[in-house]
Amino acid sequence: MRSNVSPGSEQSRAAFPRAFDRLDTTRVPRVPFPKEQNRIMTQHEYRIETLGIVGSGAMGLGIAQIAALGGLNVRLYDTNSKALAAVRDHLSETFTKLTAKGKLKEADAHAALARVRDAGDTGELSDCDAIIEAIVEDLDIKREVFRELEAVVGPHCILASNTSSLSITAIAAGCAHPERVTGFHFFNPVPLMRVVEVIEGLRGDPRAGDALMDLARRIGHTPVRAKDMPGFIVNHAGRGMNTEGLRVASEGVASFADIDRIMREQAGFRLGPFELLDLTALDVSHLVMKSIYHQFYEEPRFRPSPITGTRLAGGLIGRKAGEGFYRYVDGKAEVAPEPAAPTRLPTHVWISRASHAGRAQVLKLIAQCDCTVHIDTASTPGPDSLIVVTPLGLDATTSAVNEHLDATRVVAVDTLFPLDTVARRTIMTTPATTPAMRDAAHALFASDGVPVTVIRDSTGFVAQRVVATIVNIGCDIAQQGIATLEDIDLAVALGLGYPRGPLALGDALGAATILTILRNIHNALGDPRYRPSPWLARRAQLGLSLTHIEELR
Template sequence: MRDMNAPDLTIGVIGAGAMGTGIAQVAATGGITVRMFDTRDGAAAASCESIAKRLAKRAGEGKMPQEEADAASARLQPAATLQDMADCAVVVEAIVEDLDIKQALFADLESIVAEDAILASNTSSLPIGAIAATLDKQDRIAGLHFFNPVPVMKLVEVIRGPQTTDAVMDALVALGKRLGRTPVVVKDAPGFLVNFGGRAYTTEALAILHENVATPAQIDAVMRDGFGFRMGPFELMDLTGMDVNFPVTRFVHESSFGDPRLRSTPLHRYMVETGQLGRKSGQGFFAYGEGAQVPSADTTSDAAPAAAVFVHGDAPELGALATECGANLLDADDGKAPILAAPVGEDSTAYAARNGIDHRRLVCIDMVPDTSRRVTLMTAPGADEGVRASVVSLLATQRAVTAIADSPGFIGQRISAMVANLGCEMAQIGLASPSDIDLAMRLGLNYPKGPLELADALGADVVHTILTQAQALSGDDRYRPSQWLRRRATLGLPAQQM
């Protein structure tokens, strides 16, 4: 196996699209000679030229030395035929996601490159084992999955096929580091790590929308303000495009034999069928273009703020919030004042029934997320609108308020618990180590915390409670807790505990 840190290292890149171009750029800036090939006439040369222009622009802006930009550009070599890959130590394929086409390409490369050369695929979904299945020398085949845009996204997944050797994996990890990426070793499974783990954030948001609990703008605001996500799930889907995220979601769901934890909704498919793809089409869950505005996530009321409230249960933080907003706390229910509660996993209906509370005056507040900027509240069917309005006015004196329909786990509890649970499931099935799962999800999806970190921040027992309550109230195994989570919640251990 050749040294990935050798100064004269040469790698090949097949495919001059966005991914191939990005891979070639980080390789060239990493001091590696790059041979680029594409079946389209002139595409490889055009890719090399675009990289050179990009590097020259960066140098002109003072973001890199001019001599480094010139040296990197000089390392880019368009290839006329696949035969030009003969002396490459590694060849990275970044072409169309079609198994037959990839297998044919690798079969051609197998007869061209040296015996010790590595053949790697940038596939985001196809099994590495399936790509390698028809080849004679399967032990040198692996996945090297970059994320778009490659020069910006620091993660690269290194995927082991059934026969991939340790030497090949070690070499690709070393190559990833030389390219300035953070490599994470991942099991060969549907969607690998990031595309598998990323399903929970968006699909649970879609489930909440499907149940008419809240609007896309409300859901996005809750996840940004309450949990620190840079983008809400609907903003994210509009950015990537429904023509991208729906096929990936469907593939991962079907490849997992219909696991309900990975299920999307009819609306997701409908958005694709009607051309509402997101930013690229000008219309997705939100409108784009001149004059387009994002609907407000805030609930307001002209009612007088509630002067006094009764806080049910052991919820000192809720009492402190009500006091901060100017309400007096009653020592007992007077039969008239709003009743505030902070259920975990339950909806208002279940909480009222379990505790024998007047559901008409019950207003439930989500105290699981950070409530310093925004507060989410919900009420049961038949709730007194005047009571609800008075609590909205009370909380709106100090916070943005999002009022939603009744929902087990509000918005934030549901989505965060599903993200954490899927991370636990990835640890359970051995997709990667807990620390690498968290690292990959932070780098690959810009999550504020990895899923197991999120579980520990909320408390493994709290996440387990949210999921078991949601499963019991909905009857949907979508919310069944991972055995990894159940065991650690039962024993009082961190979710990150091996």
Template sequence: MNIQTLGIIGAGQMGNGIAQVCATAGIKVVMCDINAAAVQRGIDTVSANLDRLIKKDKLLAADKQPIIDRIHGTTDLGALAQSDFIVEAATENLELKKNILKDIDALAKPGAIIATNTSSISITRLAATVSRPQQFVGMHFFNPVPVMALVEVIRGIQTSDETYAATEALARRVGKTPIAVKNSPGFVVNRVLVPMINEAAFVLQEGLAKAEEIDSGMQLGANHPIGPLALADLIGLDTCLAVMEVLYREFNDPKYRPAPLLREMVDAGYLGRKAKRGFYTY
């Protein structure tokens, strides 16, 4: 499949990251969000990321503007109509994603592949929302997208071999390493990772150690590059909670019960780096 234009729903940290890696790979990008301020923040983030790469001698200064020029920011969902591949990168909320996918399905051209960047929600369930479920796939990037090498390519029961192959090829084209994953709550990485973060929240809640000590313990004792609580702040505590709620609901297993402290912090709006406060203050 010749993907020349890629549409993205959502200009937040995942959406603008996907836009950056795709535009860097020479793909035209249409990045859509609900208001102009969100779109501009997304483009400004890409610009700042590229400036950092230039300072580190990982990007030529002359290459920055062509990358930015390949990204068209808009609040008009209809601008995605001619995209060859559309990625939904909205908040991790089932009903919100289903509504967005219905809108995408109604306007996307017949041959377009529709993908979701969900980190935990059933691909099969989301695929049932659209009229072309065989052209629906999970394409789960990791945060921060420009840095993290992995993409989980998740097949729903309806996903065709052609759709999977095109998505895997796209991941490689934008410089990522895809792994093939069957549909299951949390997929592979978050099935392992987020329960660890949740357990770290339980440890903190029970007063076994301070946040810094928990993170240092995992960095020095398990050779992790970043501690689980600092990682939760980077991911977003609301996203971590959403993943745990999916695991708890879908597996009906108490081992996936969200830590009360995690839930309380989300209720307080302490969502991590994006809110300037989580397990740490920023």
């Protein structure tokens, strides 16, 4: 799931020495837009048979692999001959493994490798129909590289950038023909992450984007189209999981491991935020978080956390360094085992009526468990009853105060995801809850063998906060018209590995429920990061799907 914000090639400086030499002294001015030449070019239908790739790092290598297997002639450019030789060796080894597994015919493997040719200089890219740049994430360097490429390629060659964080419009502004400069953003590892974002700049020719959409399908990837906005679709939508997970951790609500367990086993995500950050590594992720935050002019939704800056400075960047939010031994994370759940059940349980749906879930769970627990049905809790509340977007303390309950006996349980279907449950205490009542609640909700995570008081538990933030940001992407609703969900599901895209996730849980969570958190904390998106608020209030599109004249 790793994005390619890190340099696409360690040899980028060697590949384009002129660009790096000028970096500190020259800002590339925008070339005046040649209207007549543009008119001629936009009438051309782009066809891609020969593909150039600039940069032989992980991204360039992955793109070369799928392009060659897709039947394209590939010209791979990097002035470091050893790097190019390593690419060919890696491709040969990869194709041999695929052949041995029966996934590739031997003749096809030889043909694919034969289609990859090294380019000794940029002049050998002159016959390319499209060139994909996969080098360092620096605007000045990319602009200079594209200017150098423009001098050697034909008038109808598409120049595509694999950037994950820079504006395509800004990159194109240094070119004589900005209409053919397009974003073509793959994800690492390219052969496995089969989604690619196609982005046109403000001066972009839609036909160039169309050609890249067709190319993506030809090489076995799913293309999605996005406007030129910070983070495009995937890195934009991905802010919800990581930034909110970090926010929860910074408040001392739960440990990194517990937050990950909750997001995996209760919310159904493949990875929790800290597992994901360790996989992508903070030398990549921290920079992405900062970049998107600043490109959106300090939008509170995307506010980074000092946690990642400190850990980056200390070298605790993730799995590839052997230590991040977890310590890794032989590539596996070391995670302390959870303590056994208490076994002493409460004798009496009083369940708040503030949420009819939440109360019904708790009653159903107790009825199904093999335990003798008396349900206190009085209007107010008896003197010995465990008090269970089921808030949405509120903390246990607020729930206790609002209902005039004895905070020493109050425990909240998260019912956003049905208690009888999840692989983990989450409960939280008030600062006043006694250990005896906390343990009794833990024993009750773990009585059927489902593990329970106990967290400190939090507005919106963990899953509610993170999931509502993910949905809310997805709704803002829709509100801004950055991509079609279908492409938003498709890009997030494929690019981030989420169980559903943000709009589909919001519909599954209920748009009104997500809106309630966000409004309650926003009112409680006063932090504008939780303000509901207009897209979400309007559809939730009208009872419409988050994928509903209004009809305009």
